[in-house]
Amino acid sequence: MNWLEVHIDTNHAGLEPVEAMLSSLDVDGVVIDDETEFREFLEDNRQYWDYVDEDLSRRMAGLSRVTFYLQSDEAGFAKLGEVRLALEGLRAQGQDWGSLIMSLDNLADEDWENNWKQYYKPIEIGERLLVVPKWETVDPGERAPLYLDPGLTFGTGDHATTRLCLTALEKEIHGGERVLDLGCGSGILSIAALKLGAASARAVDIDRMCLDVAYENAALNGIGKDVYTVEVGDVLANGDLRASLGGGYGVVLANIVADVIIGLAPLARSFLKEGGLFLCSGIIEGREAEVAERLREAGLTILETREQKGWYAFTCRQGPAEGGN
Template sequence: MKWLEVHIDTNHAGLEAVEAFLSAQGIDSVVIDDETEFHDFLENNHQYWDYVDEDLMAAEAGKSRITFYLPADGDGMARLGAVRIALQEFRQRNTGFGSLLMTLDNLEDADWENNWKQFYKHMEIGERLLVIPEWESADTKGRVPLILNPGLTFGTGSHATTRLCLTELEQRIHGGERVLDLGCGSGILSIAALKLGAASAFACDIDEKCETVAYENAALNGVGRDIYTVRTGDILSDKALQQEIGTGYHVVLANIVADVIIALAPAVRPLLAEGGVFLCSGIIDDRAEEVADRLRAAGLTILETRSAEGWFSYVCQ
C-alpha cells in the first residue's frame, strides 16, 4: 500500500494542541519532532561535535513538527481534505503556535490543490441552511444556499463552533435585523445572516486578508456592499472603527476564542439594540464555565447554551 506522509509545522508550545487537534480528526498515530530535543542533543553530546552549521541552527530554530500517515487512496484523500479544512479554522483560533503549515510528501502540490476539492461536499446545517462549495451544484430542497470557497480562508462551516453559530443564527434571524460580526474570518456568519433575511451586516477582523475574502464570498452569494460592510481593525482599540460600527445591532456575533470573548464582553451591551442578543462561540469545554462567569460579570444574561464536539456557544442579552 502507498502512503501519504503529512507534516504540520508548529513550535514547542503548539505540539500538544496540534496533537489534540489531530486526535479530534480521528488521527492518533503521530510522530513528533520537537525543537527542544535538537538543542538537548547538542547540549548533552558536546564530545561528539565542536561546530554546528549556522544554516542548520537557523533551520531548526523555533520549529517543531508533527507527522502522520494516511493511505494514498480515496479514503486517505477524504481524510486529508477534512484535516486541511479544519486546520484553516484551527490556525485562526490558535496564534503563537508557529506557522501551522501543512505539507505533504508523495503527492505533488499541484495535484493536491485540485484533487482535495472533490472531498469537500455540501452540508445541511440546522433547519434552513445549506452550505455549498463554490464549484459544486446541489439541490437546495427548499433550504437557503450559502455558497463559499473553502480554500480562501478559515470559516467553512465544517468546524463545530461555526455550525453551532449557524444553527443558533437561523433561530434569531426573522427578517430586517442589523447584524455585527466580530472576527468575521471568511464572512460565513454575517453572509448567512443576510441570506436568511437580515437587513444589513457589518463585519470586521484584525486580519486584513479577511476583508477581501469576505467580500468575495459575499459576491458568490449575490450580497452587495450596499447591505454588507467589511473592515479591518480591532474593535477594542480602534476608535475610528468603533465610530463606524456604531450601535443598535439586533445580533452581535463573535465566533473566536475564549480569551477574545472575555475581552469583548464588557464592550458588548452598548452595541446591542433593545432586545438584541450576543451570540458567542469558539469556547473549548474546559474554559466554558470561565467564559460564562465573565459574561455574567459584564452584565450579560445567558439565555441559551449549546455544545458540540467539546465546544460551547452562548446566547446572551
C-alpha cells in the same frame, strides 16, 4: 506504492497538541522538527563551526513542524480530511500554537485541492441554511444556500462552534437587521446573516488574510460591498476601530474563544441597540460557567444555551428580557 508526505507547521508549544490530535486519529510514526531543539543544538555545539547557513536559520526561525506519511489512495485522502477538520478544532481553541497550516510534498497543489474536494459536501444547518462548497451543484429546495470556497485554510462550517452559531443565527434573523461579526474568519456567519435576510453586515478580524477570503465568499453569494464591509483590526485594543464600527446593531456575532468573548462582553452592549442580541460561540466545555457569569456581569441576559460536542454557545439580549435564562 505512492505516499503523501504531510506537514503541519506549528511552534514549540503546539507540538504536543498536534501530536495528540494525530494520535487520536490513529496517525502515528510522526517526524518532529523543533526549532527549540535546533537552537539548543547550535548552542551546545558552537565549537564545531564559525558560521551557520543564514537560509537554514531563517527557515527554522519560529517554526516547528510535524511530518507524517499516508498512502496516496482514497483512504489516505479521507484521513487528510479528518486531520484537516481536527486542525480547525485546534485553531478554535485560540492558543498560540503557530499557523497550524497543513501542506503536502510530492503532490501538486491543484491535485491536492481536487482530491480534497470530494470530502467537502453540502451541510444542512438548522432548518433554513444549506452550506455548499462552491464546486457543488445542488438544489437547495426551501433552504437558503450559502456558497463557500474552503480553500486550504478555512472550513465550510462543519466545526461544532460554527454550527452552533449558525443555528442560533437562523433563529434570530427575521429580515432587515444590521449585523456585526467580530472575528469573522471566512465570513461564514455574517454572509449567512445576509442570506437569511439581514439588511447589512460589517465584519472584523485581526488576520489580514480574512479580508480577501470573506469578500471572495460574499461575491460567491452575490453580495457586494454596498451591504457588506470587512475590516482588519483588534476590537479589544483599538478604540478608533470600535468608534468607527459604531452601535445600534440588531445582532452582534462572536465565534472566537472563551477568553476573547470575556473581553468582548463589556463592549457588546455598546455595539447593540436596546433589545439587540449578542450570539457568542467557541466556548469549550469547562469554561461555559465562567463565560456565562461574565456575560451577566456585563448586563447581558442569556436567553438560550446550546451545546454540541463539548462546545457551548449563548444567545444573549441587551437590556431586560422576559423569561430569564
